[in-house]
Amino acid sequence: MNIAGQTNPVNDRRHEVDLLASLAQGPPLDPLPVHPGIDASVPHAPRRPIALRGAEFKLALRNALRYFPTRLHATLAPEFAAELRQMGHIYMHRLRPTHYAMRAYPIDRYPAKCQQAAAVMLMVMNNLDPAVAQFPHELVTYGGNGSVFSNWAQFHLVMQYLSQMGEDQTLVLYSGHPLGLFPSSPAAPRVVVTNGLMVANYSTRALYEQFYAQGVTQYGQMTAGSFCYIGPQGIVHGTTLTLLNASRKYLGPARGMKGVVFVSSGLGGMSGAQPKAATITGCVGVVAEVDGTALRKRHAQGWVQEVVGDGSTSPASARACVIAICAAKRAGKPLSIGFHGNVVALWEALAAHARETGEVLVELGSDQTSCHNPYLGGYYPVQLSFEEARTMMSAEPERFRRLVTDSFVRHAAAIGELVANHGLHFWDYGNSFLLECGRANADVFENVGDGGDVASVDRPFRYPSYVQDIMGDIFSLGFGPFRWVCTSGEPADLAVTDAIAARVFEALLDACPPPDARVAGQLHDNLRWILEAGKNQMVVGSQSRILYSNRRGRAALATGFNDAVRDGRLSAPVVISRDHHDVSGTDSPFRETANITDGSKFTADMSTQNVIGDAFRGATWVALHNGGGTGWGEASNGGFGLVMDGTPDAAARAESLLLWDVNNGVARRAWGGNENAQLTIREEMELNQQLRVTMPHDASDACIDAAMKTRGSRL
Ligand SMILES: NC(=O)c1ccc[n+]([C@@H]2O[C@H](COP(=O)([O-])OP(=O)(O)OC[C@H]3O[C@@H](n4cnc5c(N)ncnc54)[C@H](O)[C@@H]3O)[C@@H](O)[C@H]2O)c1
Numbered sequence: 001m002n003i004a005g006q007t008n009p010v011n012d013r014r015h016e017v018d019l020l021a022s023l024a025q026g027p028p029l030d031p032l033p034v035h036p037g038i039d040a041s042v043p044h045a046p047r048r049p050i051a052l053r054g055a056e057f058k059l060a061l062r063n064a065l066r067y068f069p070t071r072l073h074a075t076l077a078p079e080f081a082a083e084l085r086q087m088g089h090i091y092m093h094r095l096r097p098t099h100y101a102m103r104a105y106p107i108d109r110y111p112a113k114c115q116q117a118a119a120v121m122l123m124v125m126n127n128l129d130p131a132v133a134q135f136p137h138e139l140v141t142y143g144g145n146g147s148v149f150s151n152w153a154q155f156h157l158v159m160q161y162l163s164q165m166g167e168d169q170t171l172v173l174y175s176g177h178p179l180g181l182f183p184s185s186p187a188a189p190r191v192v193v194t195n196g197l198m199v200a201n202y203s204t205r206a207l208y209e210q211f212y213a214q215g216v217t218q219y220g221q222m223t224a225g226s227f228c229y230i231g232p233q234g235i236v237h238g239t240t241l242t243l244l245n246a247s248r249k250y251l252g253p254a255r256g257m258k259g260v261v262f263v264s265s266g267l268g269g270m271s272g273a274q275p276k277a278a279t280i281t282g283c284v285g286v287v288a289e290v291d292g293t294a295l296r297k298r299h300a301q302g303w304v305q306e307v308v309g310d311g312s313t314s315p316a317s318a319r320a321c322v323i324a325i326c327a328a329k330r331a332g333k334p335l336s337i338g339f340h341g342n343v344v345a346l347w348e349a350l351a352a353h354a355r356e357t358g359e360v361l362v363e364l365g366s367d368q369t370s371c372h373n374p375y376l377g378g379y380y381p382v383q384l385s386f387e388e389a390r391t392m393m394s395a396e397p398e399r400f401r402r403l404v405t406d407s408f409v410r411h412a413a414a415i416g417e418l419v420a421n422h423g424l425h426f427w428d429y430g431n432s433f434l435l436e437c438g439r440a441n442a443d444v445f446e447n448v449g450d451g452g453d454v455a456s457v458d459r460p461f462r463y464p465s466y467v468q469d470i471m472g473d474i475f476s477l478g479f480g481p482f483r484w485v486c487t488s489g490e491p492a493d494l495a496v497t498d499a500i501a502a503r504v505f506e507a508l509l510d511a512c513p514p515p516d517a518r519v520a521g522q523l524h525d526n527l528r529w530i531l532e533a534g535k536n537q538m539v540v541g542s543q544s545r546i547l548y549s550n551r552r553g554r555a556a557l558a559t560g561f562n563d564a565v566r567d568g569r570l571s572a573p574v575v576i577s578r579d580h581h582d583v584s585g586t587d588s589p590f591r592e593t594a595n596i597t598d599g600s601k602f603t604a605d606m607s608t609q610n611v612i613g614d615a616f617r618g619a620t621w622v623a624l625h626n627g628g629g630t631g632w633g634e635a636s637n638g639g640f641g642l643v644m645d646g647t648p649d650a651a652a653r654a655e656s657l658l659l660w661d662v663n664n665g666v667a668r669r670a671w672g673g674n675e676n677a678q679l680t681i682r683e684e685m686e687l688n689q690q691l692r693v694t695m696p697h698d699a700s701d702a703c704i705d706a707a708m709k710t711r712g713s714r715l
Contacts, residue, residue, distance in 0.1 A: 016109045019100040023121065024111040026160035027095055027153050032072060035079070035094040038137070042130050043293065045138040045145070046377040047394050048088025051209035057084065060214045064090045067153035089213055091138050095152035102136065103129040104542035107487035107572050110163070116190045116620045117162040119487055119575050119643045122542065123227035124148060124158065126485075132231050132541035134269045141229050142269035143629070144370045144378055146221025147195075149176035150212070165190060175217045176225070189619050193227075195220025196626035203626060203633035219627055222580035226623030226639050230483055230546060233538030234579055235270045237529055237546045238471075238481060239277035242429075244525060245470045246364055247281070250425035257282035259332040261325055262364040263350065264429070265289065265343035267298045271368035271431075275336030276303040280536065283364075284328040285336045286321070288343035290386040295338050304338035311340040313385055318349035325350075325361060343367065344382035344407055347414035351422075360423035365415065366466070371432040372631030374404055379436070381407035405440040412442035419463070428465040430581075430591040432630045457602065458589075465594040472595030476669045476676035478550035478662045478684075479522050480582035484561060486543040487643075488572035494534075494543040496569055500560040501530045501547055508553055518676060522548065546579075551662035551684065554578075558644060558654035565646030573645040575620075576654065580628055580637035584610045584665025588628075588635035596672040604636035606668050611638035613660045618642065618653025659688065667693040 022028070038044065052060055064080045065073050080090045104126035112118035127148045130136040139149045149155050154176045161171050161181050170184040173193045196208075196217050211217040223229040247257055260283040264274050267289035275298065278285020287304070289295040292311050298304040308324045309317045321339040328335045339346050350362055370378030380389045381403040392400045418424035428434040437444045438461065446460040467475070474480075486493035505527040512520045526548050533545060549557060554576075561574040578585065586592035589601040611624040619640035628637045642657060644650045663684055669677035673696060685691050 013106075013109065016105055017111075020105060020109050021111050022097075022099070023156075023159040024163035025156075027067065027156040029068065029072065032075065033094060033098070036096060036098050038093065042136055043134065045087075045135040045140055046390065047086070048213065049209060049376065049394060049397060050085065050088055051206075051213045052084070056210065056214065057081075060084055060090060063215045064092070064151065064153075067151075067157070084213065087138075088209075089138075090151055090215060092152040093137065095156060096137055097152075097155075103131070104485075104489060106489040112163050112165070114165060114167050114190070115573060115645055116167070116643050117165045119573065120191055120227060120621055120641070121159060121162050122487055123485065123575065123641065124155075126542040127224060127227050127229050128155070129541050132229065141221070141224035143221045143224070144268070144373050145219045146224030146269075146628075147176065147218045148220075148224055148227065150215050150218045151176070154178060162191075175220070177215075187616075187618065189615050189621050191621035192615065193220075193225060193621065193623035194625070195225035195623065196632065197624065198626060198633075205632055208632045219632060220623070220625040222586070222625065222628035222637055223577075223639065225625055226580070226641075227621075228483070228577040228579070228623075228639055228641055230485065230542065230544035231538075231540035232269075232273050232276075233533075233536075233540070233544070234481060234483060234546045235273040236276050236280070236536075236538060237548065238579075238581075239273045240280050240529065241474070241525060241548060242466055242470050243277055243281045243283065243364070245474070246425070246427065246466070247283070249469060251363055257334075259329055260284065260364060261286065261329055261362045262366075263287075263325075263346065263362045264366045264368055265346075266368035266370070266431075267291075267294045267304065267338060268368075268370065272298050272303060274368060275305075275338065279305070279334040279336050280532075282334045284325065284334070286325055286328075286339060286346075286362075287336070288321075288339040288341060288346045290340075290342055290380045290389075292340060292386070295340050299338060304336050306335065306337045307340060308337055309340035311386065313342065313345065313382070315345065315349065317341050318345040321346055322349050322353045322361075329361060342380060342382045342407075343369065344411045344414065347411060347418070348382075351414045351417045354418060354422035358422075362418065362422075362424055365418070365424050365426040366429040367411075367433045368429050368431050369433070371436045372627075372629065372634065374408075374432075374436045375401050379404055379407070382410060383407065408437045408440035409442045412437045412444050416443055416462075426463045427469055428461070428463060428590070430466060430588075430629055432590065432634060434461045434463060434465070435590050435630070435634070458599075465590055467591050467594045473518075473674070473676050474522060474548070475583040475592070476595075476666065476674045476680065477519055477522060478583055478666050478680050479526075479548045479553075480585070480662070481546055481579040482549040482554045482557065483544060483546040483577050483579065484557070485575040485577070486570065486572065487575060488570070489543055490571060491539070491543060493570050493572065493574075494539070494545060496564060497545060497561055497574065498530055498533055500564060501545070501557055502527065504553060504556045504560055505530060505547075505549075508556070518679075519550065522550070523553075526553075550680070551658060551666075554658045554662065555655055558642075558658060559651055562644040562646055562651045562654065565644060567646075573643050575641050575643055577641045578639060578661075580607075580623075580625065580639040582639075582665070583662055583669070585639055585661075586628065586635055586637035588630050588637070591630050591635065592637075595674070596669060598672045600668075600672065606665060607636045607638050610661065610664050611640070613664060614638075614640040614657055617657040617660055619657055659684075659691070663691065663693075671696055673698065
């Protein structure tokens with residue numbers, strides 16, 4: 001800044017380059033920095049249960065100290081022991097950087113030898129930006145426990161390695177731990193990340209607590225541990241598409257969104273997108289949240305327009321919300337209401353209202369509490385206030401567990417009554433809600449009759465997952481959450497990419513043959529999104545955008561951005577990426593692959609193959625994770641980042657990688673019998689003679705039934 005308060009870009013740049021020079025130095029050890037204390041200005045992760053005893057506790061300390069020379073052990077050992085006792089994990093708070101703000105700086109500010117490494121540094125720092133991350137000082141980006149690294153020593157070491165890296169080296173990360181830089185080749189990824197991968201029988205939640213506390217694994221969620229998170233707009237876009245398509249499916253294409261009421265829960269990292277998405281679609285969105293801080297944040301941001309309820313467990317508080325919903329429905333205007341209270345209390349009040357009046361007040365319902373982590377702060381039971389629950393979950397874990405279980409039973413009962421008798425359409429929103437309700441013996445299963453197997457791992461739920469009913473068919477068309485980051489950090493660059501994207505989608509629509517209404521519908525929804533993206537002011541953190549696109553769209557976007565970097569319309573490279581939650585990125589039997597009906601949804605070949613295939617087709621970095629979204633052991637997922645730097649090489653990599661990255665999952669879904677996927681992969685094979693996919697020959701019911709009757713016959 002100069003004296004008149006104006007910024008001078010040259011000075012700012014020099015200042016930031018100086019600030020970030022220390023990233024090349026590794027962990028600050030000479031001298032050790034003064035402990036900055038626990039900063040009350042940012043939210044902190046809940047205390048984790050103490051999972052370690054005796055020798056296991058000692059091992060955790062020993063593991064943490066490995067990052068430091070022995071002369072520092074006597075100082076650090078008691079400090080780390082205290083963190084482990086008090087927080088349940090050794091985050092190494094003393095090493096948290098304080099002399100520069102944690103955020104995505106422009107790509108030319110980093111002390112890196114190659115642009116690809118600088119791009120990764122930008123993405124890492126974005127994931128830890130306090131404006132972006134949920135618990136930034138515990139290195140958690142979103143979803144309660146979605147970690148970038150397990151401790152701050154890893155952050156410093158990774159940044160140091162990236163600053164040293166040449167284009168013939170690859171950095172290997174094991175669950176946050178940098179194993180080292182290994183010689184490779186320019187064609188290889190610069191970084192290969194794995195998070196939470198376990199020998200299969202040891203992927204249990206109890207063991208996760210032990211191994212995370214020992215610092216040998218971590219939960220990377222999806223884009224937390226792969227450095228590809230882009231703040232809340234990613235989920236706002238996905239939620240907007242889900243609501244639009246849910247309404248079309250359940251209420252009919254002609255109903256529109258005016259006066260439709262959608263009720264859900266959670267105003268946290270991802271779930272907080274729901275009220276914003278509801279108003280973008282034009283309906284009334286009502287979202288319950290027990291945590292006053294989370295609710296106030298969304299209210300201050302404008303994503304929640306009205307707040308009702310006093311945060312107490314009193315039934316009067318929930319009744320006040322029902323009255324507010326009645327008024328909003330009558331007014332018929334887009335509105336988002338945040339209910340400060342427990343969602344179970346709200347559903348019970350809505351069920352009581354429906355019983356008394358017979359009115360269909362709520363048409364659409366879901367849930368986005370963090371049920372992937374239900375007993376450690378992801379799900380707050382209705383019997384307790386927020387504060388009581390926070391205390392009890394670590395002080396009396398068994399009693400807390402029983403209350404959560406009972407709360408699930410009440411939760412499912414109220415929803416069941418509204419669905420059965422009062423016009424509600426409910427879906428599981430990918431948060432393991434139905435899975436955990438089922439485990440709690442709540443009434444959520446389909447009545448399978450005499451022929452059903454109640455012990456089956458695949459016992460059907462009464463309500464669909466949003467992938468089964470809504471997003472699955474969209475994935476099968478190859479559409480998924482493509483995203484990009486303008487590494488200049490310039491809003492003007494983002495506006496250029498938005499304009500390129502709008503032109504790409506208009507061209508695709510012009511080329512879309514009229515009978516292909518499914519594809520055209522998706523292109524229309526997404527064209528509308530990109531035309532309004534700037535106006536919706538969704539950017540938090542890096543200058544990024546999300547746009548659901550199919551293979552053709554993704555390839556055209558990547559080429560368009562690369563051309564614009566090459567000819568100077570964009571001032572710096574663009575990173576292309578996607579959410580792991582995509583057509584090929586994730587195997588998750590109760591979410592992304594819930595609509596795959598050939599029995600293969602419990603396998604993880606697709607996501608594993610995807611990451612391997614992306615790695616040798618030119619990705620700048622790849623990541624493979626255990627457990628994103630639905631919880632530890634419940635999913636396998638992966639993703640990539642690719643730097644579009646304006647070169648022909650980048651264009652060729654994108655073309656090859658995206659063809660695989662989308663069509664892997666489309667081919668698998670086609671083999672599983674999905675009609676949209678079969679249509680899409682046939683078109684792709686026509687466009688590319690080198691693509692050859694095994695297609696299924698469906699057996700008729702009559703053929704199978706006849707074979708079943710021949711039980712007595714012998715070969
Ligand atoms: N469908 C998707 O596309 C998608 C995407 C990402 C995440 N998810 C899943 O959605 C869930 C939420 O993600 P998040 O990042 O928002 O997590 P989060 O932990 O940041 O937010 C969940 C919120 O729910 C609140 N809450 C918990 N129990 C409650 C109750 N009984 N009543 C009212 N409020 C309650 C919590 O206070 C918290 O603020 C996770 O399980 C995540 O894996 C789904």
